[in-house]
Amino acid sequence: MLAGDDELGLVYLPISTPTNDYWGGKRPGANVYAESVLCLEAATGKRVWHFQTVHHGLWDYDVASAPNLVDIVVGDRPIKALAQVSKTGFTYVFDRRTGEPVWPIEERPVPQSDVPGEKSYPTQPHPTKPPPFERLGINEDDLIDFTPELKAEAVEIAKRYRLGPIFTPPIVRGAGGKLGTIVMPGAAGGANFPGASVDPETGILYVESQTTPVGMAVVPPEPGRSDWDYVISYVPTPGPRGLPLLKPPYRRITAIDLNTGEHAWQIPFGNGPTNHPTIKHLELGPLGSPYGDAVAEGGILVTKTLLIAYLAKPGELGRGARGTLLRAFDKTTGELLGEVDVETRLHGAPMTYLHGGRQYIAVAAGGRRGDDELIALALPREE
Numbered sequence: 001m002l003a004g005d006d007e008l009g010l011v012y013l014p015i016s017t018p019t020n021d022y023w024g025g026k027r028p029g030a031n032v033y034a035e036s037v038l039c040l041e042a043a044t045g046k047r048v049w050h051f052q053t054v055h056h057g058l059w060d061y062d063v064a065s066a067p068n069l070v071d072i073v074v075g076d077r078p079i080k081a082l083a084q085v086s087k088t089g090f091t092y093v094f095d096r097r098t099g100e101p102v103w104p105i106e107e108r109p110v111p112q113s114d115v116p117g118e119k120s121y122p123t124q125p126h127p128t129k130p131p132p133f134e135r136l137g138i139n140e141d142d143l144i145d146f147t148p149e150l151k152a153e154a155v156e157i158a159k160r161y162r163l164g165p166i167f168t169p170p171i172v173r174g175a176g177g178k179l180g181t182i183v184m185p186g187a188a189g190g191a192n193f194p195g196a197s198v199d200p201e202t203g204i205l206y207v208e209s210q211t212t213p214v215g216m217a218v219v220p221p222e223p224g225r226s227d228w229d230y231v232i233s234y235v236p237t238p239g240p241r242g243l244p245l246l247k248p249p250y251r252r253i254t255a256i257d258l259n260t261g262e263h264a265w266q267i268p269f270g271n272g273p274t275n276h277p278t279i280k281h282l283e284l285g286p287l288g289s290p291y292g293d294a295v296a297e298g299g300i301l302v303t304k305t306l307l308i309a310y311l312a313k314p315g316e317l318g319r320g321a322r323g324t325l326l327r328a329f330d331k332t333t334g335e336l337l338g339e340v341d342v343e344t345r346l347h348g349a350p351m352t353y354l355h356g357g358r359q360y361i362a363v364a365a366g367g368r369r370g371d372d373e374l375i376a377l378a379l380p381r382e383e
Helices: 148-158
Strands: 003-005 010-014 036-041 047-052 068-074 077-085 091-095 105-109 123-127 180-183 196-199 204-210 214-219 231-235 251-257 262-268 306-314 321-330 336-342 351-355 358-365 373-378
Touching (some): 003 068, 077 196
Antiparallel strands (some): 003 010, 010 036, 036 047, 077 091, 321 336, 351 358
């Protein structure tokens, strides 16, 4: 999706990953405009500025959502800002008129590919502010450790993969005896669809994100199927005893103050596998719902006082969705104020409207069996 500034006459385009997503031997260099935020003159289509979030992408880190446009004050300087969240777990913040970063974005050295024919880019952009809203990369300290036994099992599992910081490239499957690289936040992790929501009065950005380790390797294609040297081969990354491989939280909501470049708060979103028999006795509290357990698609509705979001209600031990939990949070603290159990699958952005003196929240539902409908929930009448 795009974003536009009517007053400035500018439109902002989030740009995808080039093909082949995971092997770039036939597209050397940075691959300019790929995985970028691109600003155009709306009237002419002329490029005004662009910023590339990933050079020579190998991880499917396309910019998957529309940027947020918001006016902020940094120090004493008012800025017409653009904030772009990403699968990388970074928030990239610019003056939307000029493309100048509000805070420095540093080019830092990253691990290089050893895949034949690949020439990965030597550096990648790292925003100095705001802090990442997701875990970046993976090492042994990130593995699940609710009990010593679980940690030991997770360490043994992790030995099958290449681990490393963000932007560690995929490997050829089997190279060095490894199944693949564990990529974090992962192609389905970080901030994917639908991106973030912003409060225009406070300059606070709210982003729902996922910690989603993805095992990636490349393999030669089957004869006659492709003219590339390598294509992707996803590798499962199961954790011990059916639990996630990593520590929680597995899903988060983060409030980012764009006036200061700091996090205002961060909470786990969803309960996660707290009822798993191996850890139920630990009474761990909310862990955030693992990817695939409780997928949220609608984003966050921001009101004067609340954040309203939803996630699928998992079945027994997270297997299969059983309706949807619509939740309301205090937007200043992240405190959960209430929830409604909706007995169907919600999808799309939550909406709110006033009718007859009563406030309503409406969300699209159904969709898998031709049972689309719009569900409207009424708030209690004021006394």
